[in-house]
Amino acid sequence: MDAKDILGLPKNQLPIPQEKKSRPPKEPQRKPDGISREVYALTGGLAPLMPSVDVSQLKRRPPSDEKVTWQWLPFTNSARKDDLQLFHWVRVVNGVPPTGDYAFAKYNKAWTKEETDQLFDLCERFDLRFIVIADRFPSSRTVEELKDRYYSVSRALLSARAPPADITGHPLVKEPYNISQEVERKRALSMVLSQTKQQERKDTEVLAEAKRITESRMAAKGPEESELPAVANIGPDNSQRAITGDAVTPSTAMPSSAIAASSTLMADNASTLASLRMLRVYLRTYALDQMVQAASASAGLRTIKRVEQTLQELGVNLKPKVPTKAVCAEHLELRKEILTLLNLQKQLQYKEAEGTSFQDSPYSETPGTPKRAPRGDQDRPFMPDPLGFGGDRFGKRDQKRKAPGRTSEAAQSPSQSKRPRKMKASDI
Amino acid sequence: MSARKQGDGQPEDGGATAGKRLKIAKFSEDPEKKGLSRRLKDAEISLPIVYGTIAFYLGRKASDGLFVSTVIRSQSHKWTVYVRGATNEDLSAVIKRVVFQLHPSFNNPTRVMEAPPFELSECGWGEFEIAISLFFHPDVCDKQLDLYHHLKLYPEDESGPQSTKKPVVVESYDEIVFPDPSEAFYARVQNNPAVIVPRMPAGFNISAPVAPENTSERERGDTKDHPLSQWFMNFSEADELLKLAAARQQPFMEMIYEN
Numbered sequence: 084m085d086a087k088d089i090l091g092l093p094k095n096q097l098p099i100p101q102e103k104k105s106r107p108p109k110e111p112q113r114k115p116d117g118i119s120r121e122v123y124a125l126t127g128g129l130a131p132l133m134p135s136v137d138v139s140q141l142k143r144r145p146p147s148d149e150k151v152t153w154q155w156l157p158f159t160n161s162a163r164k165d166d167l168q169l170f171h172w173v174r175v176v177n178g179v180p181p182t183g184d185y186a187f188a189k190y191n192k193a194w195t196k197e198e199t200d201q202l203f204d205l206c207e208r209f210d211l212r213f214i215v216i217a218d219r220f221p222s223s224r225t226v227e228e229l230k231d232r233y234y235s236v237s238r239a240l241l242s243a244r245a246p247p248a249d250i251t252g253h254p255l256v257k258e259p260y261n262i263s264q265e266v267e268r269k270r271a272l273s274m275v276l277s278q279t280k281q282q283e284r285k286d287t288e289v290l291a292e293a294k295r296i297t298e299s300r301m302a303a304k305g306p307e308e309s310e311l312p313a314v315a316n317i318g319p320d321n322s323q324r325a326i327t328g329d330a331v332t333p334s335t336a337m338p339s340s341a342i343a344a345s346s347t348l349m350a351d352n353a354s355t356l357a358s359l360r361m362l363r364v365y366l367r368t369y370a371l372d373q374m375v376q377a378a379s380a381s382a383g384l385r386t387i388k389r390v391e392q393t394l395q396e397l398g399v400n401l402k403p404k405v406p407t408k409a410v411c412a413e414h415l416e417l418r419k420e421i422l423t424l425l426n427l428q429k430q431l432q433y434k435e436a437e438g439t440s441f442q443d444s445p446y447s448e449t450p451g452t453p454k455r456a457p458r459g460d461q462d463r464p465f466m467p468d469p470l471g472f473g474g475d476r477f478g479k480r481d482q483k484r485k486a487p488g489r490t491s492e493a494a495q496s497p498s499q500s501k502r503p504r505k506m507k508a509s510d511i
Numbered sequence: 512m513s514a515r516k517q518g519d520g521q522p523e524d525g526g527a528t529a530g531k532r533l534k535i536a537k538f539s540e541d542p543e544k545k546g547l548s549r550r551l552k553d554a555e556i557s558l559p560i561v562y563g564t565i566a567f568y569l570g571r572k573a574s575d576g577l578f579v580s581t582v583i584r585s586q587s588h589k590w591t592v593y594v595r596g597a598t599n600e601d602l603s604a605v606i607k608r609v610v611f612q613l614h615p616s617f618n619n620p621t622r623v624m625e626a627p628p629f630e631l632s633e634c635g636w637g638e639f640e641i642a643i644s645l646f647f648h649p650d651v652c653d654k655q656l657d658l659y660h661h662l663k664l665y666p667e668d669e670s671g672p673q674s675t676k677k678p679v680v681v682e683s684y685d686e687i688v689f690p691d692p693s694e695a696f697y698a699r700v701q702n703n704p705a706v707i708v709p710r711m712p713a714g715f716n717i718s719a720p721v722a723p724e725n726t727s728e729r730e731r732g733d734t735k736d737h738p739l740s741q742w743f744m745n746f747s748e749a750d751e752l753l754k755l756a757a758a759r760q761q762p763f764m765e766m767i768y769e770n
Contacts, residue, residue: 359688360691363652363689363690364654364687364688364689365656365688365690366658366687367557368685370688397757397758397761404684405684405746405750405751406686409752410748410752410755413759414755416759417758417759420759421764
């Protein structure tokens with residue numbers, strides 16, 4: 084019924100007489116037997132195809148002719164080597180205590196002489212082919228257990244029969260069978276064998292990634308003095324500028340994430356450079372490729388495609404035809420700038436979308452609101468400050484803005500500093 | 512520090528100098544050895560090269576005057592694969608030998624060129640990937656560098672019959688970069704026209720250890736007057752730089768820097 088609602092289909096298609104017919108057969112099915120209604124509902128409210136619990140057994144009580152008492156009685160454990168006698172509560176029926184061994188003794192993996200003899204007989208017959216022996220063995224023992232027993236017995240016999248000095252070279256003594264290691268090894272092997280192709284691929288990807296990271300880490304650690312301090316000098320400088328630029332603003336997510344992005348970008352650059360130096364010889368095109376990858380690491384595939392599209396629109400080769408040092412540097416910078424541009428445009432879209440939703444609500448209270456009203460040079464429609472900047476700052480920036488010919492999108496750009504040519508994407 | 516003699520094929524001890532940018536090495540008597548262990552920090556020497564293939568269609572009557580259908584003839588094309596300096600200068604000061612790995616259907620598919628010009632010519636009809644391995648002199652680098660180039664015999668434009676006069680030329684420009692080069696290498700190539708060396712601060716003086724060889728005695732290693740040089744492509748850095756600069760100055764790119 085609800086499904087029909089969701090699908091938008093008309094309900095009540097069945098005429099009344101059909102409803103009456105379906106209801107009586109359902110009634111006896113609905114009432115659960117032997118368990119309370121709520122408990123039955125836990126199972127989903129529907130009768131299972133085959134009852135997992137024998138319903139008739141549920142309300143069974145012990146037969147009234149049996150007299151049950153509980154007694155504190157001693158017991159012994161056949162699995163123990165000593166004759167320790169402990170006590171426990173025992174359910175006694177009609178004065179007869181239960182017979183049989185201690186219930187948990189069967190879990191003790193002891194080898195009886197009989198079992199061992201059988202094992203050795205099979206070993207002889209089947210020429211130490213343990214897989215066959217395991218199959219023929221009367222009681223169920225794993226291959227590893229059989230091997231362990233066989234080798235430890237053989238080793239014991241060997242050391243008993245020969246003087247200890249002579250046998251230290253013997254493989255049985257030198258490399259004893261390690262059952263736990265074997266079990267683990269076979270388990271791991273079967274896991275590797277049963278990996279799906281996708282898992283395999285993921286594993287190699289992760290390993291390659293880890294290798295790359297450790298290599299770049301090692302490389303970044305190696306050259307200590309000039310390189311890292313030099314890079315680090317640029318790093319804090321950039322983040323300094325960005326931070327002071329934001330000092331007045333109530334912090335939004337954007338500047339902090341931008342700073343985080345800037346530090347990762349610098350780190351990426353440094354580690355790529357470092358790993359290149361480790362190579363001792365490389366092609367310029369390879370180096371450019373690595374730098375481009377490092378710069379685009381934070382971008383999704385779609386963004387990367389858009390960067391390439393933009394490059395093509397600008398008439399720039401995706402891979403430079405003449406990759407000199409200067410050309411590669413320019414190319415890299417161009418790519419980074421385009422990436423920044425696209426990211427900013429995207430953020431702008433988000434903020435504008437947020438902005439319009441604020442506008443719709445009658446209670447739009449944004450920090451910039453009171454200070455915006457008096458400004459007369461705005462002939463744009465009121466838009467609440469989507470970027471959360473302080474009103475003062477916004478006003479200040481307003482004066483620096485270019486001619487009104489600019490579109491509102493550009494004006495809303497959250498970029499902070501004026502341009503020095505050197506500014507990189509990492510500054511944002 | 513493991514010392515290496517120049518010209519010795521012994522591989523560099525990975526632990527000793529790899530990854531270490533030593534300005535001053537341990538003092539050793541042999542100036543040769545000293546030159547190898549001192550390295551120029553934060554500097555790179557680069558070698559601009561062009562590598563590729565030029566393939567000529569031999570026409571239908573090219574073999575012994577017999578008319579053989581080129582479709583089934585096994586030698587419809589004659590091609591040359593090579594590595595040359597981007598300005599056609601001699602590369603042998605840096606490159607010791609080049610190994611071209613051809614398709615296994617060729618006799619002795621591994622062809623080794625020990626002297627410049629580093630090239631190889633063959634006949635055939637198939638297109639395949641050629642692996643080009645560059646081996647450098649010991650004071651340059653002990654690791655080889657591998658390039659790959661797809662041999663193209665048939666022109667893009669498939670209209671009309673193939674010309675025997677105009678070959679199919681595919682060349683790639685690239686630069687081999689040696690970061691932190693050894694002083695000996697620097698000294699040896701600082702005046703070599705094929706090599707781009709960094710500009711050293713004033714007062715930095717390393718004299719070339721060996722007098723330059725008599726060029727007239729050696730065969731020419733440069734490709735300036737190479738028989739195929741008329742087909743070499745022109746790689747102009749200026750064009751690409753202009754394009755890139757123009758792209759970065761596009762008005763909408765300025766949005767990044769505006770308020």
